[in-house]
Amino acid sequence: MKLSRSFGKTLREAPSDAEMVSHKLLIRANFIRPLGAGIYTYMPLGYRVLNNIHAILSDEMDDIDGQEMLMPNLHPKEIWDRTGRWAQYSGVMFQIDAGGNRWYGMSPTHEEVVIDLIGREVDSYRDLPRMVYHISKKYRDEARPRGGMIRLREFIMKDAYSMHLSEESLDEYYPDMYQAYLNIFNRCGIDVIPVQADTGAMGGKSSHEFLFPHDGGEDDFIQCSNCDYAANVEAATFVRTGDKPDSLEELNKILTPDCKTIQAVADFCGIATSQTLKAVFLWATPPGKAEKEGKFVFAVIRGDLDVNEVKLSNALGGVELRPATEEEIKATGAMPGYASPIGLNVAKDADSDGVYVIADTSIENGGDFVVGANEVEYHYTGTNYPRDFAVTQMADIAEAGNGHVCGNCGEGTLSSRKAIEAGHCFKLGLRYSKPTNTTALGPDGKPHLVYMGSYGIGLDRLMGIIVEKYHDESGIVWPRSVAPYDIHLMNLGKEEEPKALCDQLYKDLKAAGFSVIYDDRPKVNPGVKFKDADLMGMPIRISIGRRSLENGGAEVKLRNSADRDVVAMDDLIAHVKAL
RNA sequence: CGGGGCAUAGCUCAGCUUGGUAGAGCGCUCGCUUUGGGAGCGAGAGGCCGUCGGUUCGAGUCCGGCUGCCCCGACCA
Known part of the structure; x- marks a missing residue:
């Protein structure tokens, strides 16, 4: 290409609203041009980079028996109704009223199209397993696009879909995809850390995010100083340290003026926050149910730890959570600011009457805690579980953080870092085949629901990540593999x-x-x-x-x-x- | 969705406090000079000051609504 004939030009200065290095450089060097928030034109140079990334992706996908295809970006409402995601995605999907009672969604992802295709094309176990992928536009009405290529409303994604007769077949295939992902990032010159991610309400056994550590990232993940354990903060486990005292103090009610926070209580009593218990109140709505069908949840955790809402949601079966109102809290007999399960009618199990109390296992590591007395300005000292109160459910609901002991090796110290999600592999299982009743005949002559996996990488985001890593004060330093020109x-x-x-x-x-x-x-x-x-x-x-x-x-x-x-x-x- | 900021030429920004003819640098056009790290001199083109309304004899400037964009947070198979 002759520069004398090339379209557009470089800029001496970046637009003032560009913050991240990759955003500034890609604009200055004429690789991208903004059209709106999270919407960009890929200029000829940027498009060449994307095509190079595309070639690497295709190569690696083809290597594990994938076939490239191209699916539509305009999706009839009906296919999304079948999986129940038309309503679920209403806040994210651009939904178009085409008149005459015709509605379309602009592709935020393609599971619905794939499951429809599987239903049409896959008849028996002889047609499985298969993997198809495509590289095309995705549209998501992100509440907050940011960082140039990092979070976009319109973006380009490689999404692959595997389909299997059984869970074993999916489990067998998954490591191939995992390895292909490592190959892809390696070929792009990017070091990623595969981490266990939250499988969330979607179910499934396993999910991995491929994270690029970066301060400008949106994800928090946890790493161990000793072993190779790494996990998304929503999935990270850690060891609760601390022992029960040999002899327990008596429960004793004390006056604690102006102690509405854990820190204030600890300061007033002259103890560490780990010597207190704190209460968090939420309203839990089961997936797909109306809010009024939900229930009040009383979460208890040691004072030095925080509840992770995703862990909590998973422990409760994938419920939607929102903070409880003051009225809802008081209706249980608890007093906001001075709450504890002591003296409450605690439910024995999920079906019993009473307050549903879920506790983090940390309340068993330690004792003689200071907790609220459900009375303004009063706390109890010498509180011990299970002597002084009951819980409905015990679970891991605490957020792992800096300084915690690794749950994997039991020796190393965990630390938290920010990262950009470069890719995600997900075992979907039967999430899409079940509601659509998508089956294939097995060797036994009976229909079996088809197992699925889906695997995504954002090409434009990856381009941004590459520039975040490969640049100096003068500009971009492209790795050979993706450079627009040699x-x-x-x-x-x-x-x-x-x-x-x-x-x-x-x-x-x-x-x-x-x-x-x-x-x-x-x-x-x-x-x-x-x-x-x-x-x-x-x-x-x-x-x-x-x-x-x-x-x-x-x-x-x-x-x-x-x-x-x-x-x-x-x-x-x-x-x-x-x- | 909550909090904060910004909106004047293609880009970066001044002008607003104290209302009175639209500014600079870079970029662009033309001419001359220059040719190994965003070069020099001269002459030009280019703006409905985001938008709607209000105050005023008069609004880029003051007041209000709206929209857009950026940052922090919430959210994010």
């Missing part, structure tokens, strides 16, 4: 000779199989050409000017190195091939 060729002279040499070299390099962007712009100063080359970031730069010719040929420089070599014109192709 070579940035520059004519620095105004005389005939360098121009003629460059024109010829441009042809020769392309004939030798390289992709080349050629800065042949006349009347543009060398300084400008250098700045643009650094900004755009092609791996190899070749420049010809009076000075290089005096030194015997063309100057060759790698973008990721400061070294410059002058190479004789005759040796140039061979030299570049050897790089």
